[in-house]
Amino acid sequence: MRLLIVEDEKRLALSLAKGLTAEGYAVDVVHDGLEGLHQASEAAYDLVVLDIMLPGMNGYRVCAALRAAGNDVPILMLTAKDGEYDEAEGLDTGADDYLTKPFSYVVLVARVKALLRRRGSAGANPVHTVGPYAVDTAARRVTHAEDGEVALTTKEFAVLEQLVTRAGEVVSKADILEHVWDFAYEGDPNIVEVYISALRRKLGSSLIRTVRGAGYRLEVPR
Structure with a gap:
């Protein structure tokens, strides 16, 4: 899953990015409202963490512009303000959730996971059955019917998630790179093959x- 953080407090933004990357997400960071709007409009994100007080364009306007353009990406708004009016304005512009600074990192991660789960489920079961394996995209766990849990690294699971949510379809290397590694990644694109090989060894x-x-293509045994 790929997340975008739009936050002008660079230390906070980088700290959040580091923590969310450790959770297994690909995370992009920008520090300006206009740049955030451009980035969110041009790339396919699974969630945007959006500060309200931003240079260039404030978070309210960024959120409203995305919604006006038909972009339904989940948006978690952050603000140093506190008050019912601010929360109401944020939600009225189309934000999905709201978090007031200072906040607990644990709470932010819980909110992020809840929003992703809400969007990803939409009434569907987050547990995908692939042959003898159960892949739980909410708990980020893979279990074999007889042998129990399969230990995967965060990146291995992220690659598998891209395949399992589109089981039976061909998923390009570019798609996997876009959703599992951030836009600043300039390494060898063949890194995808390395992780595919690791998954084949384990699964x-x-x-x-x-x-x-x-x-x-993830083959779904019949």
């Missing part, structure tokens, strides 16, 4: 098929 070589020139 079985027949589960993920390479579609030459197109990407990868």
